[in-house]
Amino acid sequence: MPKFLIWIAALAALIALPHGLSFSQQEILVFLTINVLLVASYRLLTLTGEWSLGHVVIMGVGAYSSALLTKKLGVYVPISMLLGGVIAALIAVLLSFPLFRMKGFYFLIGSFAAGEIIRLLWKRFRDPFGGAKGIKGIDPMPDFSVGFYQFDFFEPTSYYYFAGIIVAVCLWILWRIEKSPVGLTFHAVHWQDKLAQASGVNVRAYRTLAFAIASGFAGISGALLAHYIGTINPNAFDIDLMVYVLTWAIVGGTATFYGPILGCVVLTVINEIVLRELGLEQMRPLIYGAIMILSILFLPNGLESIVQKFTKRRAAEGAPERRPAE
Amino acid sequence: MTDFLEVKDLTMQFGGLTAVDSLSFKVAHGSIHGLIGPNGAGKTTTFNMISGFYKPTEGQVLLRGEDISGLQMHEVARRGVVRTFQHSTLFAELTVLENALVGTHMPFRPNIFAAIIGWDSEDRSGAEARAKEALEFFGLDHVMQERAGDLSHGHQRALGMAVAYASHPDVILLDEPFTGMNPEETRQMMDLMERLKADGITILIVEHDMQAIMGLCDTITCMSFGKFLAEGGPQEIRNHPAVIEAYLGGARHVA
Amino acid sequence: MLDLLAQTGLNAVYAASYISLVAVGLVLIFGVMGVINFAHGELFMAGAYAIVALYAELHLPFFVAVAIGLLFVGCLGLLMEKALFRPLKDNPLGGLVASIGFLMILQALAVMGFGVRMVHIPPVTQEVIVFTEKVRLPVARLYVIIAAIVLLSALWYFLKRTKFGWALRASAQDPEAAALQGISITMTARIAMFIGAGLAGIAGALTAPLVSVNPHMGHSVIVTAFIVIIVGGVGSLEGAIVASVAYALVHTFVTTFYDGVLADIVGLSLMLVVLIVKPTGLFGSADRA
Numbered sequence: 020m021p022k023f024l025i026w027i028a029a030l031a032a033l034i035a036l037p038h039g040l041s042f043s044q045q046e047i048l049v050f051l052t053i054n055v056l057l058v059a060s061y062r063l064l065t066l067t068g069e070w071s072l073g074h075v076v077i078m079g080v081g082a083y084s085s086a087l088l089t090k091k092l093g094v095y096v097p098i099s100m101l102l103g104g105v106i107a108a109l110i111a112v113l114l115s116f117p118l119f120r121m122k123g124f125y126f127l128i129g130s131f132a133a134g135e136i137i138r139l140l141w142k143r144f145r146d147p148f149g150g151a152k153g154i155k156g157i158d159p160m161p162d163f164s165v166g167f168y169q170f171d172f173f174e175p176t177s178y179y180y181f182a183g184i185i186v187a188v189c190l191w192i193l194w195r196i197e198k199s200p201v202g203l204t205f206h207a208v209h210w211q212d213k214l215a216q217a218s219g220v221n222v223r224a225y226r227t228l229a230f231a232i233a234s235g236f237a238g239i240s241g242a243l244l245a246h247y248i249g250t251i252n253p254n255a256f257d258i259d260l261m262v263y264v265l266t267w268a269i270v271g272g273t274a275t276f277y278g279p280i281l282g283c284v285v286l287t288v289i290n291e292i293v294l295r296e297l298g299l300e301q302m303r304p305l306i307y308g309a310i311m312i313l314s315i316l317f318l319p320n321g322l323e324s325i326v327q328k329f330t331k332r333r334a335a336e337g338a339p340e341r342r343p344a345e
Numbered sequence: 346m347t348d349f350l351e352v353k354d355l356t357m358q359f360g361g362l363t364a365v366d367s368l369s370f371k372v373a374h375g376s377i378h379g380l381i382g383p384n385g386a387g388k389t390t391t392f393n394m395i396s397g398f399y400k401p402t403e404g405q406v407l408l409r410g411e412d413i414s415g416l417q418m419h420e421v422a423r424r425g426v427v428r429t430f431q432h433s434t435l436f437a438e439l440t441v442l443e444n445a446l447v448g449t450h451m452p453f454r455p456n457i458f459a460a461i462i463g464w465d466s467e468d469r470s471g472a473e474a475r476a477k478e479a480l481e482f483f484g485l486d487h488v489m490q491e492r493a494g495d496l497s498h499g500h501q502r503a504l505g506m507a508v509a510y511a512s513h514p515d516v517i518l519l520d521e522p523f524t525g526m527n528p529e530e531t532r533q534m535m536d537l538m539e540r541l542k543a544d545g546i547t548i549l550i551v552e553h554d555m556q557a558i559m560g561l562c563d564t565i566t567c568m569s570f571g572k573f574l575a576e577g578g579p580q581e582i583r584n585h586p587a588v589i590e591a592y593l594g595g596a597r598h599v600a
Numbered sequence: 601m602l603d604l605l606a607q608t609g610l611n612a613v614y615a616a617s618y619i620s621l622v623a624v625g626l627v628l629i630f631g632v633m634g635v636i637n638f639a640h641g642e643l644f645m646a647g648a649y650a651i652v653a654l655y656a657e658l659h660l661p662f663f664v665a666v667a668i669g670l671l672f673v674g675c676l677g678l679l680m681e682k683a684l685f686r687p688l689k690d691n692p693l694g695g696l697v698a699s700i701g702f703l704m705i706l707q708a709l710a711v712m713g714f715g716v717r718m719v720h721i722p723p724v725t726q727e728v729i730v731f732t733e734k735v736r737l738p739v740a741r742l743y744v745i746i747a748a749i750v751l752l753s754a755l756w757y758f759l760k761r762t763k764f765g766w767a768l769r770a771s772a773q774d775p776e777a778a779a780l781q782g783i784s785i786t787m788t789a790r791i792a793m794f795i796g797a798g799l800a801g802i803a804g805a806l807t808a809p810l811v812s813v814n815p816h817m818g819h820s821v822i823v824t825a826f827i828v829i830i831v832g833g834v835g836s837l838e839g840a841i842v843a844s845v846a847y848a849l850v851h852t853f854v855t856t857f858y859d860g861v862l863a864d865i866v867g868l869s870l871m872l873v874v875l876i877v878k879p880t881g882l883f884g885s886a887d888r889a
Contacts, residue, residue, distance in 0.1 A: 070693070117872060117875070117876045120875070120876055120879050121875055121879045122879075124636065124834065125830070125834075125875060125879055125880070128826055128830050128871075128875075129830075129872060129875050131826070132827070132830075132868045132871050132872050132875075133872060135823070135864070135868050136865055136868045136869060136872070139861055139864050139865045139868070140865065142861050143859075143861045143862060143865065192461055195460060195461045195463075196457060196460065196461060199455060199457070199460030199461070199465070200446065200450075200453070200455035200460065200465070200468070200469065200472065201455045201456075201457045201460050203439075203443060203446055203447060203455075204447065204450060204455060206436070206438070206439060206443075207436055207439070207447040207450075210436045210437065210438050210439065211434060211435065211436050211437075213398075213418075213430065213434065214430060214434050214435065214436065214447075214508070215436075215447060215450075216417070216418040216419045216422070217396065217418055217419075217422055217427060217428045217429075217430070217509070218419075218422060218427070218447050218448050218450050218451070218508060218509075218512055219419050219422035219423050219427075219450050219451035219512060220419055220447070220450050221417075221419045222419065228457070232457075258819075258823075262638075262700055265696075265697070265700070266697055266700060266701075269693055269694070269696075269697045270697070301708070301711065301712055302708060302712070303708075304704045304705070304707060304708040304711075305704065305705050305708035305709065305712070307701075307704060308700075308701040308702065308703070308704030308705040308708065309701065309705060310701075311697055311698070311700065311701035311704070312683075312684065312697075312698050312701035312702065312705075315688065315691075315694045315697045315698050315701070316684075316687055316688065316694075316698070319688075319691055319694060
């Protein structure tokens with residue numbers, strides 16, 4: 020089957036998807052779309068070998084920036100979202116100075132500390148961050164019409180389409196970066212930073228670049244979230260959400276572009292839809308935790324390894340051999 | 346032949362220990378230059394200072410008259426001095442071709458915006474051509490799609506040099522390239538170096554085993570206990586009394 | 601003013617006591633298993649709930665309940681070792697995820713067994729040692745301080761003076777060499793997990809009557825413990841204790857004279873500064889991560 024037919028079928032399915040769902044499920048779908056961008060941006064950071072625990076706070080930087088830009092300065096909403104991403108990336112560049120003195124486990128904890136400090140600053144300074152209650156009444160995305168479709172952003176379905184388009188564009192950019200020589204350099208920095216350096220790669224600059232790009236897209240996802248729910252507070256970006264991002268990435272697997280996205284979608288669907296439908300409200304975290312443990316025990320290479328097995332077999336059976344390099 | 350890489354009064358102290366003590370020597374353009382000495386002579390420390398891995402305590406490394414000491418490793422590399430590593434330091438998880446592509450980082454510097462839009466196709470094909478050329482040069486073109494970590498030992502060494510070669514270097518620094526090689530592999534390796542030299546590349550080899558590089562080098566600098574000991578052609582060095590004494594374990598300073 | 605300083609100092613000693621119990625356990629587990637146990641705060645929580653069940657509801661004597669709580673949480677540690685960390689020993693990130701999964705299970709069990717709300721535990725003792733009019737130390741806090749001193753001294757003796765302790769330290773430093781020496785890695789792993797978890801459990805059990813027990817109480821405990829082990833240098837028990845005391849002092853004083861959020865900010869900033877100046881912590885040496 021030609022590849023573009025699969026893509027068109029997938030696109031049609033994504034467009035049709037919200038119409039078969041309940042209102043609360045449509046809302047979950049919006050959050051899922053935003054989280055897909057969050058986890059995909061996280062993967063770009065892991066390409067250079069760093070695992071951060073501050074990514075969700077960076078997402079929050081995008082959310083707070085965009086919210087404040089619209090509220091205090093009256094910036095038009097879609098533009099504020101973009102600026103939210105830019106500010107998140109700039110904050111990441113600033114953070115890179117202390118953080119990139121550390122590696123591995125120390126970076127993990129250092130990024131957590133840096134994130135917590137930012138979060139606590141939001142909490143402490145009521146002006147302009149609104150303190151522990153956060154910012155309320157954030158301007159929604161203004162409604163608009165594109166002829167055949169009227170975007171009405173009080174409807175989750177409309178916001179799903181809007182966020183979906185933005186996320187798709189962002190994913191495309193992330194994909195292009197990963198498959199480019201820049202992406203190869205990220206891999207090189209991860210696997211052998213000394214040899215990369217000897218090949219003329221400014222390792223520090225590339226680590227910072229990956230951190231900034233990942234943070235920028237996390238910031239955009241935060242802005243998408245802020246203008247959807249209309250209210251944000253420091254606790255929305257705490258370590259709990261970070262733990263989810265981490266587990267999506269690891270359970271999905273980080274060897275491929277789609278692994279973390281797969282992890283995010285599968286775990287969210289299980290957690291938010293399946294377990295809720297089964298009426299296991301109280302036991303949800305318990306089952307979710309058990310699934311995490313089981314998947315890490317029995318699928319150490321992530322959900323992506325199942326997909327890889329399937330696609331490899333198909334490639335081996337028919338189809339002329341595909342050249343891995345572009 | 347002009348002096349274009351010069352080490353001048355290079356000194357390195359670790360705490361109270363002087364590993365390299367005001368060492369000076371010159372490497373002529375287009376030559377194969379050996380830096381030898383017994384264990385603990387400070388060869389590898391010198392090597393690391395030239396390549397930017399260490400910052401010397403004192404002294405200079407001059408490339409075409411420019412002081413490059415204290416620059417970071419990638420900055421040294423960008424001036425045309427590229428090093429290899431002992432053992433088989435490679436991007437083991439990447440394919441052979443991808444390894445060589447990383448080597449083309451300098452001549453084809455990636456640009457992220459061009460990469461997103463797709464305006465870098467010329468650079469990409471240029472980089473790929475150069476990477477393939479480097480792999481062919483070292484006889485690795487038939488294993489291009491294999492994982493570097495899966496290669497045989499000899500192929501891994503060759504790949505390490507191909508990565509360096511891909512960047513169009515002026516000088517390649519080789520850190521004990523013959524360690525752990527059998528005579529056949531050693532012979533092939535020497536052959537590769539001759540071809541690099543024929544390509545106009547200056548080579549500086551750090552080696553413990555004097556015999557291995559005797560037939561290869563144009564000039565040999567011998568050091569002992571961090572100090573300059575002797576310099577000359579292979580024959581000269583082979584018969585130099587101070588060198589013989591140093592190698593035979595005359596553990597005294599020979600000035 | 602002097603009274604206030606003295607009282608704040610006493611509060612800091614109390615805080616340092618339970619923080620160091622938790623942090624030392626975390627360091628021990630990291631040292632021997634090479635895993636960051638994210639569920640360590642929930643082991644603390646499990647110790648506290650042991651007191652809720654045994655002391656508040658079954659009316660067992662307090663110290664009997666504490667002892668059973670210690671054993672119970674120690675056994676949770678053994679369970680984690682067997683079910684999670686041993687199968688995942690070549691996969692540090694996997695161990696991290698598994699411990700997060702375990703954390704969620706423990707939290708969910710606490711919610712299911714005892715509800716989400718805070719549980720009130722009747723005070724063990726109302727006695728207060730009165731130093732001066734304004735400087736007082738509740739005896740219940742004194743228990744925590746004594747427990748920390750006794751247990752950490754015992755642990756120090758165990759590690760430095762006994763054969764088991766020697767084996768434990770050897771396998772923390774170099775597992776392969778230790779195995780060659782005939783040390784059973786599995787055995788040392790079990791001992792480390794039991795002690796590490798048990799210390800968190802007893803800290804939770806002893807502080808239970810003094811704090812609000814709820815299923816999410818482990819959160820702030822683990823954050824504090826992380827800060828402390830980073831400042832002290834991962835893998836260094838002495839460092840963990842010194843850093844616990846330092847952190848408790850700074851945090852308690854800033855909380856008393858300014859506010860709690862600022863104290864958290866100061867604590868985290870201190871940790872960042874330590875990491876920037878010496879990226880392996882004050883007492884840390886080799887990078888094990």
